[in-house]
Amino acid sequence: MRASPEGPSSQTVNALLKLREFILGGEIKAGERMSELLLVERLGVSRTPVRAALVRLEQEGLLRALPSGGFVVDAFNERDIHAAIEIRGTLEGLAARLAAERGVAQAHLEDLKHCLAGLDELVLESGVTVDSFSAYVELNEQFHRIIVDLADSAVLSRQIARAVSLPFASASAFVMVQARLPEAQTMFTVAQDHHRCIVRAIEAREGQRAEALMREHARLARRNLELALGNREMRGLVPGSNLITFLSHAAARN
Amino acid sequence: MRASPEGPSSQTVNALLKLREFILGGEIKAGERMSELLLVERLGVSRTPVRAALVRLEQEGLLRALPSGGFVVDAFNERDIHAAIEIRGTLEGLAARLAAERGVAQAHLEDLKHCLAGLDELVLESGVTVDSFSAYVELNEQFHRIIVDLADSAVLSRQIARAVSLPFASASAFVMVQARLPEAQTMFTVAQDHHRCIVRAIEAREGQRAEALMREHARLARRNLELALGNREMRGLVPGSNLITFLSHAAARN
């Protein structure tokens, strides 16, 4: 009873994907309790895979376990997003530093430069348009993935994977916002210069510099967030915005 | 059928504790597969709580999920320990910086200073003896816990909790080793000076300094590790040493 003709192979994965979609799509709101029996009805699978998926979503940080049992959808505020961004920048910075200090094989460096060239073409030549948007996201995530891989540490990879599992913490979380800002071209240009300098720093084994650049690079996300908070429409472009209680912008300091 | 008169309230927690003990105690070796039915026999609970415990242990990093299903006990090497220590230092450093930059309430600062005074008494006056050993570990962990709390971020707290869930990554992982080194008194003195300076930096809102100190503080663990690798006996004092494949010391460079 495991495999279906098409679609996810296991019921647990099936439930996990659907539940994540429900939560991120706003069908299940923040603070709401995840009743297992209700989810069984909505998902069409039994309680066992539902429970497995709930545990996984808790570890992702989307759910919070109640002391009395069961789970509720977790809520986040602006400070949580700041923290998540800083955590990502800090850990990716650590990865970049370790890669630089340890030195990386030429072949791996070529992969990174190839990725960089692809981004160059998009950002500098054609510009990031609506069409090339998903291509940018793809390349950007690939770039960050390679950096993490270059650190060559399973322990660190796992930690970073967990850090970016929050929807608004990933490297491309605010790209959608960034593209619609008046400063879009500037932001993309600066981000790409970060990329370029990070590669150079790693190649030159300048660990401290690679780390600092990676941190500053992550803070672009924070700037995008703050620029987005002005427009009410732009908030909807932030991944997982359903889970976020936006404070009034003036009051949200630090 | 939930609560027993004494002992852990749930079978899942029960299984979790016992399994962790088995793995860390070496009753189940690294690389070994965790057969659910076997564990059912050894633990005296049914498969459901066993499975729940296995998933949790995977998230802790002690187990690794096989693509074909099931789990094996994960193995670590010296580089993994280095990475885990750097991750802890980096994240605790972030916590210290955030606390410093944001500023902390006087009451919370008092808790920290109280903890510091307790450590002072142990380290400077009486010295860390076998008797006062567990008291030191207790206070040391309390100190680190307070720093994390001062950052006042649930997202960061969770991330750090995950980072220190690996047995050899916690703040007190190498204290047992440290106490038996010839340089013991020096190490404890330096560590305590780190503590003191970190408190001052946070109080003075010197974020950068607090962060750098916290990182350097974590690196004491690495020095302890390297000092311990000489003696074969001392290796046994490293928590989770069963999971670690010690390379020959000369070959183990970064």
Add this chain to the structure above:
DNA sequence: AGCGTCAGAATTGTATACAGCCTAGATACA
């Protein structure tokens, strides 16, 4: 001798029944 294929066994994934706990609602009392 080596490799591919096929059956059996072991193991995990899934569904479901049962038992105990938490909570909300109602009722009785002050």
Add this chain to the structure above:
DNA sequence: TGTATCTAGGCTGTATACAATTCTGACGCT
């Protein structure tokens, strides 16, 4: 009218039976 207690319903924790897959080993073929 407010509060405390009790009761019923729903919910989660646990156990277990069943289904499907993966792995192991042997057999047969080339």
